Amino acid sequence: MKGTVLTMKKLMLGNEAVARGLYEAGVTFASSYPGTPSTEITEYFSNHEDVHAEWAPNEKVACEAAFGASLAGARSFSAMKHVGLNVAADLLYSVSYTGVNGGMVVAVADDQGMHSSQNEQDSRNHAKGAKIPMLEPSDSGECRDYAKLAYEISEKFDTPVFLRTSTRVAHSQSLVEEEERVLPPKKPYEKNVAKYVMMPAMARPRHKIVEERTKKLAAWAASSGLNKIIPGSEKIGVIAAGIAFQYAKEALGDRATYLKLGMVYPLSAEEIRAFAAKVEKLYVIEELDPFIEDFCHAAGVECEGKSLFSLCGEYTPAMIRKAILGEDSPAPAPAAIPVRPPVLCPGCPHRGIFYVLHKMKLTVSGDIGCYTLGATAPLSSVDSTIDMGESVSGLHGFLTADPSMEDKAVAVIGDSTFVHSGITGLINAVYNQSNVTVLILDNSITGMTGHQQNPCTGLTLQNKPTHALDLEALCHAVGVRRVSTVDPYDLEKTEAILTEELQAKEPSVIIVKRPCALLKWVKRLPPVSVDPDKCRKCRKCMSVGCPAVLFSKETGASIDRTLCVGCGLCEKLCPFGAIEGGNA
């Protein structure tokens, strides 16, 4: 189905282009959980009037909802970051067996170089594991094209389809041509127990169908024009996909012939063997795992890949030029200067709580969100951070193994993260009777990923009012009797409550409540100021790591008035009353 071409080409973010492709393909249902670098797909998609787009509490719920919509006959979608796919994997490994009714596509964004992630796993391994075909665009134009094509593949081959991006594709802009939206006729729902009820007797024949489908898909990709040969010198042959293809093209230009893969799973041994036969020396250029390379070796195709290139981080054209052509980069060495890591914003409500945790020298089971920055100096108060929700379940294991830590250890978890997967850990702690102390840092938003609404905020993705989850009632309902709420700007009270709850011989939850200082509806107070006559240069105000508080040995503390939001935290800490004017 081809729509009419609409306008001249536009510069678009990869994520915006995916959203455009979804819209043109007639997708009517999208359910996602935010995660850098995938978040903007669902946000752009939600700007259309004639679609349903939503934030789900986590990726598993989002994908399950998308599957339900597909079953009902709609074209459906879900987006997530690479680690989100681990959460959704349970569903996807079985939807691979059932197949779909309306087309279903799952976008997964990898983060080579870990710009904003806790690991750099390669999501292609999940495509192979789940036996779900995976397309990988290399620029915004292909983001749109492949998103649309993915629905045709999904319906033609009766399978969910992965669309894999990476930070540099998702967050780069390049030219995109728009077409009109074409709504496919909605498919009717028909009950089909043999296809959709995955109990052993039904799943066994479905597995055989999956294996047949995978063979057909590999043959189709090789003949459909989705995988392309880009001619150049045949002395060097390169197999690449996604952003790595762009780097290779930049580095080698027409000094190489390329097999550019549009589909990275499944691969066709015939196609690769035929390409290998054409070129003198074959290289596979792929960031992260040797996914294509291993396939080549298994197919008996000689090639070089990870013998020359790293398994870690991002590649650059210069790296490729060096490895393959032996040409050195002309770049001088970078200057050795202080690093500039990300920091908690001025006025961030998380700052107060980490100041108190640091002061009390507690062991902190951390989680993922802006508050992970509580691990960095000078707050330095997080002991572990693994995945979303682990703070609570991990603390339960920790305290059960070492009950002597009960009055010295806490878990901290954000509101969005708590709903994502902290609640199940809390249920476990209550059920299996450990005396956890859990701090839910409720800043009324999903901050880390750039301000998405969540079930606690009372607003939908479209900022429409909806039910706001009552965290206090929820914790009571799972059996936590001791639930208190505190304002993290109130340091004394925060410390007092923490001291009390750590002593309690039962699980307790402290809801640490104060909205993110960057929210539009949060009032900025006038900046504080330092009275230089009163400042004794004790540096106490520096212990909270606020970017707005500056210090010089000569003149003592001063405030960057353009950054300060008047939260008054530094004012409370000053033993000499030298700082005034804030929210103290």
Add this chain to the structure above:
Amino acid sequence: MMKKDILIVGVGGQGSLLASRILGALFLSQGLDCKLSEVHGMSQRGGSVVTYVRAGENVSSPMVSDGEADLVISFEALEALRYAHTLKKGGTLVYSTQEIMPMPVITGAAAYPDDIASRLAAFDLKVLAFDAESAAEKAGNGRAANVALLGAASPIIGGTPEEWEAVIRATVPPKFVDVNLRAFALGLEEAKKG
């Protein structure tokens, strides 16, 4: 073949996205292929950020390799030094002399270098430094520092005054157009002063 490889660098939250989008619109209006690479997420929280802008007949990688940039525009002095090595020999560095302290400096673990200008001189570059924030304040709004920097870099970037005005009008919210046009002109004056 005409090619432009540009980095816009600064501290998360300083408005580099607007500057890169103005450049994208400019190159597009000149009929060039163009790619921009932006930073979202964790690195935005006051960290060091870089946006790449590439234009030419046919652009593959959205990023510029070290030692190959034609122009680096920096919103901050330390960041100018951090990215100086990304420029090719004889490339141009335009930076604002504004200083923003990174956390290791705030905590006392490191010192903010006081010899940025002389260390930049060790690279083989053309350098233009001025206080873009003051220029923007003079134009009517400190937040237009990004466009003042574009004005200062515009002789290197190319484009006629009419083309620049048109893309600024098309990219900036209507009520900020005049401030930004003034900031652009003040930046351009700095470039003429040399």
